[in-house]
Amino acid sequence: MIDIENYTTEKVVESNMESLSTWIIEADISSMQAAMNAGELTAEELVNVYLERIRKVDSELRSILEVNPDAIAIACELDNERQERGCRGMLHGIPIVLKDNIDTNDRMHTSAGSIALAEWIAPEDSYVAARLREAGAIILGKANMTEWANFMSSTMWAGYSSRGGLTLNPYGPGELFVGGSSSGSAVAVAANLTAAAIGTETSGSIISPSSQNSIVGIKPTLGLVSRSGIIPITISQDTAGPMGRTVRDAAIVLGAITGVDETDACTQTSKSRSYRDYTPFLDESFIGQARIGIPRFYYQDLDEARLAIMESAIEVLRSKGATIIDPVELSCEHVKWDSNVLRYEFKKALNDYLARLDITMPVHSLAEVIAYNEAHADIALKCGQNVLLWAEETSGTLTEPEYHASLTRNQEMARKGIDEVLSKHELDALFFLGNEHGADLAARAGYPSITIPAGYAESGIIAHGGYTTKGPQGVTFVGRAYAEPTLLRLAYGYEQATKHRVAPHLES
Numbered sequence: 001m002i003d004i005e006n007y008t009t010e011k012v013v014e015s016n017m018e019s020l021s022t023w024i025i026e027a028d029i030s031s032m033q034a035a036m037n038a039g040e041l042t043a044e045e046l047v048n049v050y051l052e053r054i055r056k057v058d059s060e061l062r063s064i065l066e067v068n069p070d071a072i073a074i075a076c077e078l079d080n081e082r083q084e085r086g087c088r089g090m091l092h093g094i095p096i097v098l099k100d101n102i103d104t105n106d107r108m109h110t111s112a113g114s115i116a117l118a119e120w121i122a123p124e125d126s127y128v129a130a131r132l133r134e135a136g137a138i139i140l141g142k143a144n145m146t147e148w149a150n151f152m153s154s155t156m157w158a159g160y161s162s163r164g165g166l167t168l169n170p171y172g173p174g175e176l177f178v179g180g181s182s183s184g185s186a187v188a189v190a191a192n193l194t195a196a197a198i199g200t201e202t203s204g205s206i207i208s209p210s211s212q213n214s215i216v217g218i219k220p221t222l223g224l225v226s227r228s229g230i231i232p233i234t235i236s237q238d239t240a241g242p243m244g245r246t247v248r249d250a251a252i253v254l255g256a257i258t259g260v261d262e263t264d265a266c267t268q269t270s271k272s273r274s275y276r277d278y279t280p281f282l283d284e285s286f287i288g289q290a291r292i293g294i295p296r297f298y299y300q301d302l303d304e305a306r307l308a309i310m311e312s313a314i315e316v317l318r319s320k321g322a323t324i325i326d327p328v329e330l331s332c333e334h335v336k337w338d339s340n341v342l343r344y345e346f347k348k349a350l351n352d353y354l355a356r357l358d359i360t361m362p363v364h365s366l367a368e369v370i371a372y373n374e375a376h377a378d379i380a381l382k383c384g385q386n387v388l389l390w391a392e393e394t395s396g397t398l399t400e401p402e403y404h405a406s407l408t409r410n411q412e413m414a415r416k417g418i419d420e421v422l423s424k425h426e427l428d429a430l431f432f433l434g435n436e437h438g439a440d441l442a443a444r445a446g447y448p449s450i451t452i453p454a455g456y457a458e459s460g461i462i463a464h465g466g467y468t469t470k471g472p473q474g475v476t477f478v479g480r481a482y483a484e485p486t487l488l489r490l491a492y493g494y495e496q497a498t499k500h501r502v503a504p505h506l507e508s
Contacts, residue, residue: 020049025192026503029094029249032195036082036093043075043082043093046195047138050095054141054193057506060173063187065100065164067141069107074138081136090252090279092136097194099185100142100164101149102240103229104129108139112231113147113161115380116363116372123358126229127261128198128240135256140194143184149205150181151233151346151391153383157465158208159183162380169213169471170504171456176471177463179209179435182243186213189243191506196244196253202233202342203443204435206241207451211434211474214453214501216250216491217243219439221481222446223269225254226261232349234342235266236407237443245501247452247492251278254484273482281485287493288321292477293427296327298437305457306473310433313454313475316497317431325425330441332417337444340406347396366392414445419480428486429477442478450487451476452494453501 020041035041051067058064068074078093098104101112103122111117129139144164150156158180159167167183169176170191179186182199186209189197199206201219210217218241225240232238242253258274261267294314299307318324347366354364363369370388373380394400418441421427432438434451442449451474460470475494477487 017049017052020045021053024049024053026245027195028246029090029195029244029252032094033087033090033092037087042079043138044072044079046093047071047075047095047140050140050194057191058193060168061170061187061191062165062167063144063184063191063193064097065111065113065142065144065184066108068139071095071138071140078136078138088136091132091256093138094136094195095138095140096132096253097141097143097185097188097197098129098139099182099197099199100145100161101200101231102126102128102198104139104142106139108142110142110231111163112149113145113163114369115162115376116369117361118163120357120361122229124229127226127259127264128257129229131257131259132198137256143182143188143197145184146181148388149200149202149231149233151202151342152385152387154386155465156383160383162382170506171214171471175468177212177467177469179212181205181209183209185243186210186215186217189213189215189245191504196242196249198240198253198257199243200230200238200240201443202237204439206243207439207449207474207476208435210243211451211476212472214472214474215243215245216247216453216495217241217451217474218250218254218484219442219449220254220258220484221270221448223266224274224448224482224484225257226259226264226267228261228263231353232346234345235349236341236345236411237446247488247495248279248282250450251282251488254278270482275485278484278488281488282492283489284493284496286489287317287497290317290322290428290490290493291426292317292322292324292490293328293421293425293430294324294326295330295421295430295432295438297329297333298432302433302436303459303461303469305459306433306469309455309457309473310475313494314431316494320493320497325427328421328425328427328430330417330421332413332441335409335413337410337440338406340402341410343391344394344398344400344403346391347394348398351396366396410444411446414441415447417441418445418447418478422480429479429483429490432476432478434474434476438476438478447478447481448484448487449476449478450491452491454498455500
């Protein structure tokens with residue numbers, strides 16, 4: 001692993017580092033690819049400028065757990081390939097950061113932020129990592145995350161892990177909520193430390209940090225992206241998804257990671273319903289014919305500043321010709337949801353993952369993780385582990401009636417609530433603020449959602465463990481299963497009409 005604090009190379013010093021360091025701020029994937037195709041930029045230079053930027057600004061933000069020690073060598077190989085055989089596609093030579101629960105078979109570790117797995121190196125790539133490498137992407141590093149995807153402790157800080165410390169929001173380090181659990185992935189993208197990132201979501205873990213850090217995040221339909229090789233929470237809700245500074249960047253990455261994976265049966269549902277290229281759906285004119293529902297029931301908890309952002313966003317959609325149905329009511333609005341699906345599936349899914357670790361690793365089951373944490377409490381248990389203990393109380397066999405009742409309620413009621421209201425009003429999507437309610441509803445249903453920057457709330461209430469709700473805010477479109485093309489059209493239209501994203505000001 002490169003010691004990024006002391007990292008430098010003669011190449012960095014000798015290159016046009018100053019101009020690249022300025023250019024890289026808010027550069028998008030299309031611009032990077034165009035510059036490389038024109039011979040104005042190399043992947044090696046791109047990696048170097050990101051590594052240098054990580055070294056300069058990430059010591060405070062703590063978004064990157066480790067960088068790939070082979071990133072420069074991989075970049076050089078891809079530069080040579082471009083010269084000799086041409087470009088593979090839009091991700092050829094593009095650096096991407098992966099959340100630390102996504103397996104990579106290289107010299108980086110996969111730990112879910114836990115010190116118990118700090119030395120674990122996966123024996124093979126996850127499906128997502130393999131697809132990215134096939135597309136020519138450079139896996140630049142692993143991103144910090146809320147430990148065990150925020151299924152460890154009810155008092156765990158968003159963005160905190162025992163391995164990486166606390167990730168901070170670049171728009172207000174130490175003041176603003178960073179969101180979780182894909183916190184490091186979101187911050188790395190927001191702070192221009194990578195071209196794009198991959199996060200994972202069980203319920204809000206892509207949408208939440210994307211919204212809080214003024215980036216675009218896509219939580220795909222369950223089954224569109226394989227979960228093979230990802231440290232899990234659930235088998236019925238988990239999915240990986242792209243995070244980028246623009247809708248186009250997120251769409252480019254999404255196309256690279258979709259596909260049917262024989263080791264993840266859930267992906268069989270995506271046959272003939274997925275695309276290798278989602279950029280043709282980036283049609284900003286579509287918004288003029290769209291029908292969008294406003295589920296006012298889910299706006300009740302919004303403070304004045306965030307409600308104002310939603311009202312402004314609705315007016316933008318209306319001004320662009322969208323038909324706004326306000327309000328719409330969902331049949332599931334008063335359902336009492338619980339976390340039993342997560343509780344029961346976590347033990348089974350995690351035990352299955354840990355059982356494959358080699359004998360040199362200290363943990364091979366949830367019970368052993370709990371014991372390891374107790375033995376290293378000074379480091380591992382700063383936030384406790386009551387959620388792990390709660391999950392360990394289950395059988396791990398998924399035979400409990402309580403589990404099956406909750407799973408049925410999640411899937412039937414959430415899907416029914418979304419499907420019925422979309423059909424009744426002939427809607428293209430429902431419209432929510434960031435991670436407020438809509439993300440959880442879509443996650444329980446296994447349906448897609450996409451969040452886009454929508455502005456900055458100058459005031460807010462104290463929430464989220466003492467952090468204020470003010471700061472960057474995103475708006476989120478939710479649709480039916482495999483409605484990613486429609487959601488991308490809507491998100492792109494809104495993005496192009498508003499251009500709300502502004503880079504954070506960081507001292508370097």
